[in-house]
Amino acid sequence: MKAVTSRYLVTGGAGYVGGTVARHLVEAGHEVTVLDDLSTGFAEGVPAGAEFIEGRIQDAAKWLDGSYGGVLHFAAFSQVGESVAKPEKYWENNVGGTMALLAAMRTAGVRKLVFSSTAATYGEPESVPITESARTAPTSPYGASKLAVDHMIGGECAAHGLAAVSLRYFNVAGAYGACGERHDPESHLVPLVLEVALGRREAINVYGDDYPTPDGTCVRDYIHVADLAEAHLLALDAMTPGEHLVCNLGNGNGFSVREVVETVRRVTGHPVPEVIAARRPGDPAVLVASAETARERLGWHPSRPDLADIVRDAWAFTQERERGRA
Ligand SMILES: NC(=O)c1ccc[n+]([C@@H]2O[C@H](COP(=O)([O-])OP(=O)(O)OC[C@H]3O[C@@H](n4cnc5c(N)ncnc54)[C@H](O)[C@@H]3O)[C@@H](O)[C@H]2O)c1
Numbered sequence: 191m192k193a194v195t196s197r198y199l200v201t202g203g204a205g206y207v208g209g210t211v212a213r214h215l216v217e218a219g220h221e222v223t224v225l226d227d228l229s230t231g232f233a234e235g236v237p238a239g240a241e242f243i244e245g246r247i248q249d250a251a252k253w254l255d256g257s258y259g260g261v262l263h264f265a266a267f268s269q270v271g272e273s274v275a276k277p278e279k280y281w282e283n284n285v286g287g288t289m290a291l292l293a294a295m296r297t298a299g300v301r302k303l304v305f306s307s308t309a310a311t312y313g314e315p316e317s318v319p320i321t322e323s324a325r326t327a328p329t330s331p332y333g334a335s336k337l338a339v340d341h342m343i344g345g346e347c348a349a350h351g352l353a354a355v356s357l358r359y360f361n362v363a364g365a366y367g368a369c370g371e372r373h374d375p376e377s378h379l380v381p382l383v384l385e386v387a388l389g390r391r392e393a394i395n396v397y398g399d400d401y402p403t404p405d406g407t408c409v410r411d412y413i414h415v416a417d418l419a420e421a422h423l424l425a426l427d428a429m430t431p432g433e434h435l436v437c438n439l440g441n442g443n444g445f446s447v448r449e450v451v452e453t454v455r456r457v458t459g460h461p462v463p464e465v466i467a468a469r470r471p472g473d474p475a476v477l478v479a480s481a482e483t484a485r486e487r488l489g490w491h492p493s494r495p496d497l498a499d500i501v502r503d504a505w506a507f508t509q510e511r512e513r514g515r516a
Contacts, residue, residue: 195218195219195220195221196220196221196259196260196426197220197221197222197223197257197258197259198215198220198221198222198223198258198259198260198261198262198426199223199225199250199253199254199258199260199261199262199300200212200215200222200223200224200225200240200261200262200264201224201225201226201247201250201261201262201263201264201265201291202225202226202231202263202264202265202266202306203222203224203225203226203231203235203236203237203240203242203262203264204224204226204228204231204232204233204235204236204242205226205230205231205235205264205265206235206362206369206370206371206372206373206415207264207306207359207362207415207418207419208224208226208231208262208264208265208306209224209231209235209236209237209369210366210369210415210416210418210419211262211264211418211419211422211423212224212236212237212240212262213237213240213366213367213369213419214366214416214419214420214422214423215240215262215423216237216238216239216240218423221241222237222239222240222241223240223241223242223243223253223258224236224240224241224242224243225243225245225247225250225253225265226242226243226244226245226265227244227245227246227247227265228244229267230267230373230374232372235369237369246287247263247265247287247288247290247291248286248287248290249290250290250291250294250295251290251293251294251297251298254294254295254297254298254300255298256298256299256300258298258300259300259302260300260301260302260303260304260426261291261295261300261302261303261304262303262304262422262426263288263291263303263304263305263306264306265283265287266283266284266287266306266335266336267279267280267283267284267332268308268332269332269373269375269377270310270330270332270333270377271377272332273330273331273332273335274330274331277331280331280332280335281331281335281338284332284335284336284338284339285335285338285339285342288305288339288342289342292342292343292346292352295352296346296350301351301352301353301431302352302353302354302426302429303343303346303352303353303354303355304354304355304357304422304425304426304429305339305340305343305354305355305356305357306357306359307336307337307339307340307356307357307358307359307436308332308333308336308358308359309358309359309360309361309411309438309440309477309479310328310329310330310332310333310336311326311328311333311336311337311340311358312324312325312326312327312328312333312358312477313325313326313327313328313329313333313472313474314327314329314472314474315474315476315477318444318476318477318478319440319442319478319479319480320438320477320478320479320480321438321480321482321483322358322436322437322438322483329472330472339356340356340434340436343356343434344434346434347431347432347433347434348432348434351431351432352431352432352434353429353430353431353432353433354429354433354434354435355425355428355429355434355435355436355437355488356434356435356436356437357418357421357422357425357437357439357484358436358437358438358439358479359413359418359439359440360410360411360412360413360438360439360440360441360477360478360479361378361379361410361411361412361413361440361477362378362412362413362415362418363378363379363380363381363412363413363414363415363500363501363504364380364412364414364415364416364494364499364500364501364503364504365415365503365504365506365507366415366416366419366503367507368507368510369415369507370503370504370507370508370511371415371504371507372511379410379447379450380412380450380454380500380501380504381504381508382394383450383451383454383462384454384458384501384504384505384508385508386454386460386462386463387454387455387458387460387462387505388460388508388509388512389460392463393462393463393464393465394451394462394463394464394465395464395465395467396447396448396451396464396465396466396467397447397467397468397469397470397473398466398467398468398469398470398473399448399466400469401469401475402475403446403475403476404446405446405448405449406448407446407447407448408446408447408473408474408475408476408477409444409445409446409475409476409477409478410444410445410447410477410478411440411441411442411443411444411445411477411478411479412441412445412450412497412500413439413440413441413492413500414492414494414495414499414500414503416494416503417439417490417492417493417494417495418439420490421437421439421484421488421490424488424489424490425437425488428487428488428489435483435487436483437481437483437484437487437488437490438479438480438481438483438484439479439481439484439490440478440479440480440481441479441481441492441495442478442479442480442481443478443495444476444477444478445497449497450497450501451464453497453498453501454501454505456498457498457501457502457505458505
């Protein structure tokens with residue numbers, strides 16, 4: 191029997207995570223339209239087989255109509271440091287943009303939404319692993335903007351019968367073929383360490399080695415972008431009208447900054463010099479997810495939890511990109 195397919199709008203589908211999910215949707219036989227303004231994404235990140243509209247979510251009403259079975263919403267700014275320096279940029283895009291998108295969905299009668307939320311909505315955790323019922327106290331305008339959107343979506347479900355899932359990602363890493371990480375500036379650990387292995391950076395800064403963790407460096411929960419993508423497809427089938435489901439997505443395994451650096455050395459065979467720098471304000475010692483809700487409600491089981499596999503796929507993407515630059 192042929193699986194039921196649908197038409198989906200993927201906002202931010204020229205970016206790292208949105209592009210990977212769009213590719214999974216195409217591979218599953220769905221019809222995909224990517225809406226992206228290329229502010230931080232790349233046209234070549236839109237997967238083959240997807241339609242591409244270059245435009246802003248703020249104008250989503252121009253394109254959204256009742257032919258869409260749902261929206262997967264990735265479009266946002268996501269640099270924590272920049273959000274502290276320019277909070278208004280984050281409120282305008284992440285919150286204002288989503289408000290316009292929700293209004294367009296209401297008008298068009300599109301009643302399914304998957305939203306990219308983040309572990310940054312929790313801020314400093316009171317205990318780990320972090321569950322969805324943990325206190326939300328974001329420490330940056332970025333995290334606050336994502337939490338505000340989660341609240342908006344909750345209201346939309348309760349008042350207007352939207353079916354929605356907010357997926358709170360922990361540290362996304364790895365690559366899926368040509369879909370890999372290329373933020374500018376890059377702030378995520380795995381691609382930064384790989385740039386050192388490649389010789390494009392001299393050393394990796396380790397921000398603090400005196401945390402109360404086994405090796406003194408911060409511990410984070412790394413999740414393979416392909417595992418993350420699979421959760422989005424499962425979410426589309428698990429949602430019900432009027433309910434806003436919030437699920438953490440992580441492996442429940444923490445790896446320290448030192449373990450990541452060590453794994454990159456092992457996988458790439460290149461030396462990676464480290465420089466110990468001062469702690470960054472607002473960097474908690476340990477951020478690890480409890481993904482029990484995703485397992486129970488979505489039936490999600492990450493199949494690539496090994497850090498070496500995550501790094502290997504990211505390294506293959508990085509080398510391919512480097513060949514493209516030559
Ligand atoms: N990468 C992670 O580790 C991580 C962790 C937690 C949450 N998230 C969230 O996941 C989503 C995707 O992250 P990413 O790492 O792929 O980032 P990305 O910057 O690669 O992708 C975001 C995409 O959205 C587009 N965009 C931004 N504003 C837009 C607008 N107003 N209209 C249309 N397009 C717009 C950008 O051009 C880009 O292609 C973001 O919402 C981010 O907050 C990412």
